[in-house]
Amino acid sequence: MRELRRIESSLRELFESRAYGEVSTPAIEYSDVLAIGDERAMAGAYRFFDPTGNQLALRSDMTVPIARLAADRLDPGDAPHRLYYVGTAYRSVRPEQAQLREFRQAGVELIGSEAPGGTVEMIELLVAGLDAVGLSRAVVGLGDADLFRQLLDELGVEGLARDRILDRLAAHDLVAIEAEAGDLAGLGDRERELIVRLSSLRGGADVLGAAREIGGLAVERATSRLAGTYSALEASGVAARVQLDLGLLRDLDYYTGAILEVYDPALGQIIGGGGRYDALMGRYGRPQPAAGFALYVERVHIAQAEEERLAREGARR
Amino acid sequence: MNAAGVDVAHKRVSGEQMRMALPRGALFEGSLDLLDRAGFDTAEPRGDSRSLIFDLEGLTVITMRPSDVPTYVEAGAADLGITGKDVLAEQSNRSVYELADLGFGRCRMVLAAIAGDDSLERSASRLGFMRIATKYRRIAERYFESTGRQAEVIEVKGSVELAPLVGLADGIVDLVDTGRTMRENGLEEREQISVCTARLVANRVAHKLRVDEIDTMVERLREAAP
Numbered sequence: 298m299r300e301l302r303r304i305e306s307s308l309r310e311l312f313e314s315r316a317y318g319e320v321s322t323p324a325i326e327y328s329d330v331l332a333i334g335d336e337r338a339m340a341g342a343y344r345f346f347d348p349t350g351n352q353l354a355l356r357s358d359m360t361v362p363i364a365r366l367a368a369d370r371l372d373p374g375d376a377p378h379r380l381y382y383v384g385t386a387y388r389s390v391r392p393e394q395a396q397l398r399e400f401r402q403a404g405v406e407l408i409g410s411e412a413p414g415g416t417v418e419m420i421e422l423l424v425a426g427l428d429a430v431g432l433s434r435a436v437v438g439l440g441d442a443d444l445f446r447q448l449l450d451e452l453g454v455e456g457l458a459r460d461r462i463l464d465r466l467a468a469h470d471l472v473a474i475e476a477e478a479g480d481l482a483g484l485g486d487r488e489r490e491l492i493v494r495l496s497s498l499r500g501g502a503d504v505l506g507a508a509r510e511i512g513g514l515a516v517e518r519a520t521s522r523l524a525g526t527y528s529a530l531e532a533s534g535v536a537a538r539v540q541l542d543l544g545l546l547r548d549l550d551y552y553t554g555a556i557l558e559v560y561d562p563a564l565g566q567i568i569g570g571g572g573r574y575d576a577l578m579g580r581y582g583r584p585q586p587a588a589g590f591a592l593y594v595e596r597v598h599i600a601q602a603e604e605e606r607l608a609r610e611g612a613r614r
Numbered sequence: 615m616n617a618a619g620v621d622v623a624h625k626r627v628s629g630e631q632m633r634m635a636l637p638r639g640a641l642f643e644g645s646l647d648l649l650d651r652a653g654f655d656t657a658e659p660r661g662d663s664r665s666l667i668f669d670l671e672g673l674t675v676i677t678m679r680p681s682d683v684p685t686y687v688e689a690g691a692a693d694l695g696i697t698g699k700d701v702l703a704e705q706s707n708r709s710v711y712e713l714a715d716l717g718f719g720r721c722r723m724v725l726a727a728i729a730g731d732d733s734l735e736r737s738a739s740r741l742g743f744m745r746i747a748t749k750y751r752r753i754a755e756r757y758f759e760s761t762g763r764q765a766e767v768i769e770v771k772g773s774v775e776l777a778p779l780v781g782l783a784d785g786i787v788d789l790v791d792t793g794r795t796m797r798e799n800g801l802e803e804r805e806q807i808s809v810c811t812a813r814l815v816a817n818r819v820a821h822k823l824r825v826d827e828i829d830t831m832v833e834r835l836r837e838a839a840p
Contacts, residue, residue, distance in 0.1 A: 469711040565690015
């Protein structure tokens with residue numbers, strides 16, 4: 298517990314020093330209210346009834362409850378609002394696979410600040426957070442949530458086929474994309490190859506050039522959004538910690554534009570994620586641009602332990 | 615998936631040499647042949663050593679049951695892995711990246727029943743459901759659900775052909791290669807569910823952090839694939 302607490306307090310200290318204020322929301326919410334924010338996430342939420350028959354749910358992430366709270370309570374006139382949290386979220390698990398039903402998240406939400414400025418502030422803070430918990434080898438993946446949505450629109454793929462392809466892209470199941478883009482969407486060889494090639498592009502600024510060669514309006518839009526963010530990150534000196542990734546897609550519904558994932562070489566799973574959610578606040582009646590990230594505290598803890606072990610082994614050799 | 619809880623059983627992706635999980639069993643030979651054609655020397659894993667880990671030049675190979683490959687790759691204990699589509703479809707809740715169809719080990723997932731016997735149809739019409747024995751519980755459940763039929767799926771661990779012969783089930787869902795075992799036990803194929811080949815899978819973090827190594831390997835294996 299002491300080590301977990303230390304991670305949380307390092308992050309708290311950092312967030313406070315950047316003028317972010319702590320917020321807390323209830324763990325239990327009305328199901329319907331959470332579903333407004335992200336209907337798909339509700340599939341993994343624990344739900345139950347109160348004595349009067351209302352359906353309740355345990356929050357499965359922190360962003361949706363905070364967006365609800367911010368829409369309700371914060372004056373857009375005072376934007377941007379800088380909020381942080383350290384709290385517990387709950388998700389159902391696959392049995393016997395060492396998953397946590399209850400887990401800690403530490404993160405921030407920057408509400409009322411547009412792209413690219415808000416996105417850049419977010420990524421800088423995320424990198425500072427990784428340094429604060431000693432994960433100096435961790436890398437932030439930066440992608441664009443609208444790239445494939447707009448590309449499929451451009452290719453005229455809609456309905457079931459569109460959903461299936463986006464779903465397979467999020468899972469990075471390239472074999473299925475090759476097959477299903479043909480079967481379901483009737484796309485030709487060239488289009489399928491293009492989708493697979495795009496989703497495999499990841500690296501430094503050169504991937505934007507490689508993407509532009511593939512062409513198309515959706516690609517042009519996404520790459521110029523990413524290029525804008527990336528050059529600001531270069532100016533602020535954190536670009537070396539950021540990997541552009543055109544194949545990055547998250548399975549949360551509310552992301553628009555920039556999306557983030559956090560990787561540490563000591564761990565086989567992502568240790569955090571985030572992105573812009575410019576449409577989420579509008580679902581709660583008060584549209585505002587916003588972005589945020591969350592670190593999974595338990596995974597950060599494992600990554601720390603692994604990094605230390607690897608360093609010890611390295612020293613012994 | 616967001617629908618799943620947060621994993622904590624996960625280990626390193628970094629380290630020196632890339633690790634590839636290979637399936638012992640029917641796909642082992644084909645996997646080693648593929649690595650040979652891609653320029654690796656597989657003499658050691660081909661030998662009769664009881665070792666589970668082999669150091670090839672430029673690649674560490676770890677060997678295991680085919681159905682364990684997604685487990686090791688998802689956790690990052692292996693960066694890459696080769697296993698059958700049947701295994702991946704059965705464990706579709708594992709999040710691994712499926713990078714390439716390697717083409718070999720082609721088999722078919724089928725629904726089969728005793729030749730000339732109508733107990734599948736009889737159970738469906740009289741009981742409202744069919745009793746199906748299988749090693750592939752999820753694939754079978756998904757298939758019947760997607761075709762709008764009720765099935766009572768009974769999971770068995772081996773020799774599935776036995777089940778309809780002694781009245782445990784009306785039919786089976788199983789993987790067939792030549793179909794000889796089925797024929798010799800008096801069963802016949804009724805419906806084809808899918809075609810399964812060997813696939814190359816990757817750990818998602820390794821895919822992001824070892825970009826050049828992974829892309830080069832995918833390229834080499836794709837070119838070497840039959």
